Amino acid sequence: MGKHVLLIEDEPNIVEAITFILQQDGWRVTAQSDGARALAAIAETVPDLVILDVMLPGRSGFEILQDLRSDAATRDLPVLMLTAKGQARDREAAERLGASLYMTKPFSNSEMLEAVRGLAP
Amino acid sequence: MAGQLVGARLRARRQALGLKQAEVARQAGISASYLNLIEHNRRGIGGKLLIDIAGVLGLAVSDLLESTDSDLIRAIQAAAAAASDPELAAELEQSDAFVGRYPGWARLIARLAAERTQLEALVDSLSDRLAHDPFLSESLHEILSSVTAIHATADILTGADMMEGLQQRRFQANIFDESARLSDLARGLVSHFDRQAEARPPGTTPLDEVEAFLVASDYHFPALEGGDDSALEALMESAPGIGSESARQLAAALLHRYAADCRALPGAEFEAAAAAADYDPRALARSFGVPLPTVFRRLAFRPPEAPAPAFGLITCDGTGAVLLRKPLPGFALPRYGSACPLWPLYQAMSRPHAPLRALLRTPDGQLFRAHAFSAYLEDAPVPVLHTHMLFSARGQGPAGGETPGAEAPEIAVGPSCRICPRPRCPARREPSILGEEGAPGDRALAKAPVTGP
Numbered sequence: 109m110g111k112h113v114l115l116i117e118d119e120p121n122i123v124e125a126i127t128f129i130l131q132q133d134g135w136r137v138t139a140q141s142d143g144a145r146a147l148a149a150i151a152e153t154v155p156d157l158v159i160l161d162v163m164l165p166g167r168s169g170f171e172i173l174q175d176l177r178s179d180a181a182t183r184d185l186p187v188l189m190l191t192a193k194g195q196a197r198d199r200e201a202a203e204r205l206g207a208s209l210y211m212t213k214p215f216s217n218s219e220m221l222e223a224v225r226g227l228a229p
Numbered sequence: 230m231a232g233q234l235v236g237a238r239l240r241a242r243r244q245a246l247g248l249k250q251a252e253v254a255r256q257a258g259i260s261a262s263y264l265n266l267i268e269h270n271r272r273g274i275g276g277k278l279l280i281d282i283a284g285v286l287g288l289a290v291s292d293l294l295e296s297t298d299s300d301l302i303r304a305i306q307a308a309a310a311a312a313s314d315p316e317l318a319a320e321l322e323q324s325d326a327f328v329g330r331y332p333g334w335a336r337l338i339a340r341l342a343a344e345r346t347q348l349e350a351l352v353d354s355l356s357d358r359l360a361h362d363p364f365l366s367e368s369l370h371e372i373l374s375s376v377t378a379i380h381a382t383a384d385i386l387t388g389a390d391m392m393e394g395l396q397q398r399r400f401q402a403n404i405f406d407e408s409a410r411l412s413d414l415a416r417g418l419v420s421h422f423d424r425q426a427e428a429r430p431p432g433t434t435p436l437d438e439v440e441a442f443l444v445a446s447d448y449h450f451p452a453l454e455g456g457d458d459s460a461l462e463a464l465m466e467s468a469p470g471i472g473s474e475s476a477r478q479l480a481a482a483l484l485h486r487y488a489a490d491c492r493a494l495p496g497a498e499f500e501a502a503a504a505a506a507d508y509d510p511r512a513l514a515r516s517f518g519v520p521l522p523t524v525f526r527r528l529a530f531r532p533p534e535a536p537a538p539a540f541g542l543i544t545c546d547g548t549g550a551v552l553l554r555k556p557l558p559g560f561a562l563p564r565y566g567s568a569c570p571l572w573p574l575y576q577a578m579s580r581p582h583a584p585l586r587a588l589l590r591t592p593d594g595q596l597f598r599a600h601a602f603s604a605y606l607e608d609a610p611v612p613v614l615h616t617h618m619l620f621s622a623r624g625q626g627p628a629g630g631e632t633p634g635a636e637a638p639e640i641a642v643g644p645s646c647r648i649c650p651r652p653r654c655p656a657r658r659e660p661s662i663l664g665e666e667g668a669p670g671d672r673a674l675a676k677a678p679v680t681g682p
Binding site: 122125213 | 382
């Protein structure tokens with residue numbers, strides 16, 4: 109079984125596309141559509157990598173990232189942030205809060221694969 | 230043509246005084262031949278020389294300029310200020326000569342500058358809208374998400390040679406769904422912008438629309454003078470310049486208040502009382518038992534054909550944002566704030582419910598009587614301060630509450646720091662592009678602060 113990627117994204121068709129790409133590359137993918145459920149799932153099983161969308165219902169991706177970085181168990185967990193916003197301040201916020209990598213939508217599938225492979229070799 | 234040129238007026242005044250060209254020229258420090266060229270409008274005149282010659286002839290500069298000329302001079306000076314061009318700053322002394330010689334060009338410059346200001350305001354509002362409009366922000370986010378889903382799914386289908394039929398059909402259905410969503414989003418955005426575009430003329434804010442409506446109506450609504458709101462609907466339907474819903478709401482509120490003011494101060498009775506009281510707003514407020522702002526508005530919104538004086542009015546909120554403005558020739562009012570800090574309008578803000586009065590002398594020597602009053606709105610659940618300043622040209626009509634020995638103190642004011650030449654003004658917030666040569670009014674500057682009643 110390949111490494112475990114947790115995808116935190118509320119757009120179902122994006123989830124389906126990313127899941128297919130990663131599974132084809134040998135990754136095991138689980139998905140959660142909101143941050144609270146995602147944190148609960150991580151508390152049970154820490155994945156090898158998190159792909160985290162910024163715009164989530166309820167708590168934002170930045171808030172979820174902040175929680176992950178404040179927990180010793182997930183402080184060093186690789187996190188790839190996805191966002192529809194390309195503004196510099198979002199990029200800076202992601203870096204400041206400890207995102208491992210920041211990618212803006214729309215992204216190419218090859219870029220996504222390359223990023224995931226690089227973060228969880 | 231803006232009117233007689235300055236040179237011709239100088240000549241007329243000199244001749245009326247029975248003075249020779251040589252004598253006037255000698256006192257002004259120029260040659261008689263040069264004065265001759267000026268009088269026949271073959272040389273421009275402005276700045277210190279204009280002030281000196283006006284002084285020799287016993288005139289204020291404003292007496293030589295029609296009020297429309299003064300407004301046009303200020304407009305092109307404001308245009309130069311906005312351009313922030315150091316070369317222009319050196320030529321500003323010739324503004325009045327330029328207006329006198331080329332009034333058409335001056336009007337064009339003033340019009341283009343006003344249009345530029347409106348367009349800048351539109352750009353600011355559009356930028357602000359993109360940043361803060363929740364509908365736009367949400368729509369853009371959804372568009373990007375939809376495009377991402379389509380792009381990623383299409384990429385998969387393009388590269389997948391051996392894909393199970395069911396999976397392939399799922400992805401094709403996803404693309405179809407996202408495409409439909411994208412179409413709906415695009416239609417929603419087009420409708421959103423179409424509504425905005427139809428509602429409002431380009432380059433205007435709702436307050437601009439209301440102001441255009443007031444100007445087109447000469448700030449007077451005979452249909453509402455009976456105090457009856459029933460004519461309001463008809464007025465709103467035919468209101469020139471009112472396009473957006475926001476402007477419609479503002480205009481409706483303004484007209485409701487207008488009708489209420491008419492009920493409190495019926496036209497003929499008020500006009501008679503105003504004339505008897507020398508147009509003193511405080512005396513009228515006491516006599517009718519109404520708030521001072523009500524009297525201010527009734528005086529400002531009198532019929533255009535009413536006897537002098539004509540009144541100007543400016544109302545702003547606690548931030549200084551202009552809510553209502555009715556300028557007068559010779560006393561320009563800012564559109565978006567940044568006026569002269571010495572106006573009693575701003576002094577009144579620090580003394581709510583204490584009426585202030587003052588004589589305002591503008592840089593070109595004109596005098597205006599001003600009454601200012603600030604009050605908290607009675608029907609607001611939180612403290613909301615509105616401040617008003619009523620003004621009229623001194624010398625037009627009765628004394629407006631002034632009595633010999635009890636005149637209001639004189640304050641030297643300007644239009645706005647950027648185009649005000651007043652020297653060493655303690656209230657100046659930025660350097661003037663005109664320099665600080667001093668204006669005729671400074672020779673009569675009183676140091677006393679604005680007083681209360």
